[in-house]
Amino acid sequence: MNVSLLATKFFIPTPRARAMARSELCGRLTEGLLSGDGFSRKLTLVSAPAGFGKTSLVSQWLAELPVGKAWLSLDEKDNDPARFLACFASALQTGEPGLGAWVLEALQVPQPPSFDTLLTRLVNDLAASATKLILVLDDYHAIDSPAVDEMLGFLIDNFPVWVHLVIITREDPGLPLARYRARGQMRELRAKDLRFSVVEVGEFFRKVMEIALPEPDIAALEARTEGWAAGLQFAALALQGNKDKEAQATFIASFSGSHRFVLDYLVEEVLLHCTEAVQIFLLATSCLGRFCGE
Structure with a gap:
């Protein structure tokens, strides 16, 4: 197998200088995690739909x-088990140089x-490394391979205490x-946790x-966006550049999912990533104001 991987797949996103500080959520992720020479939990799961700030939170x-x-x-492309393993090992090397370097060679014989x-x-x-390491898998919703899930499950089950995995996903x-939840091996954040109060x-606007x-x-925007x-x-x-208070209030009262910024985002980040069958269903039902579950 000839493996050629983009170096940018392994770059940790840099928090923006003016990003919203999510101190309370960061505290929840850290709470009770560090324990002696390792970690008290195997897994952190951050699962929410597009646009909830999952990646920004974890990088922060x-x-x-x-x-x-x-x-x-x-x-x-990482649904291929061999490619996934190559990516996984390459990511480990960015955290500890040399760790798992033999994997790429082994896959190419x-x-x-x-x-x-x-x-x-x-x-x-x-x-054998005995080095505290947190590995983040971002956009895990791109994975639709039982074989890759099985491989990752084996790794999680057998990680030493000084390795912790973070999964960021839309589903x-x-x-x-x-099982992880019942054994206290996982901390999870969902959409309800990521919503802005x-x-x-x-604070975000100010x-x-x-x-x-x-x-x-402020209260109206929180209600209309549900903290998204x-x-x-x-x-x-x-709203930027609009200093007219009355015009601002009118815009906020009418702001909804039909605004072109929101529509463009949902098309690019959600609709285009759906299967053809789901796209056809969504388009066919989009004109309905209400429909039953049957």
Whole structure:
């Protein structure tokens, strides 16, 4: 197998200078995680639809931690088990140089070892490293391969205590999450956790976007967007440069999913990534004001 990987797949996103600080959520991710020479949990799951600020939150959180860090941004090509394993090992090397470097060589021989052999040796390498390391898998919703899920499940089950995995995804992965949850091995954040509160909405407009809005308008925006980070960003972009209070209030009262900024985002980030069957269904039902579940 000839593996050629983009170096940018392994870049940790840099938190924006004027990004909204999510201190409370970062604290929840850190709470009870560090334990002696390792981590008290195997997995952190950040699962929510597009535009909730998942990647921004995790990159902001990582910047605060005094441990080794590695990042892997996944895409549809990584559904191939061999390619996924190559990416996984390459990501590990960014956190600890040399760790799992043999994996790429092993995958390129005419008759590579079995995946079981490769995974076992990789776990043994991690156990021998004794270095605290957090590995982030971003966009895991791009993975639709039971074989890759099985490989990752094996790795999670056998990670040494000094390795912690973070999965960022728009939908839950095909992993035994109920088991991890029952054993206290996982911390998870969902859309309800990532939504901006009224206080955070006010802080976002005042400190990040430098837009002064009265309390009623802040509350209205929080209600209309339900704290959706992308929606708030689009509203702020539309409001920038408009100092007329009455015009601002009128815009906020009418702001909805039909605004062109929101529509463009949903088409690019959601609709175009759906299967053809789902796209046809959504387009066919989009004209209906109401329909039953049958």
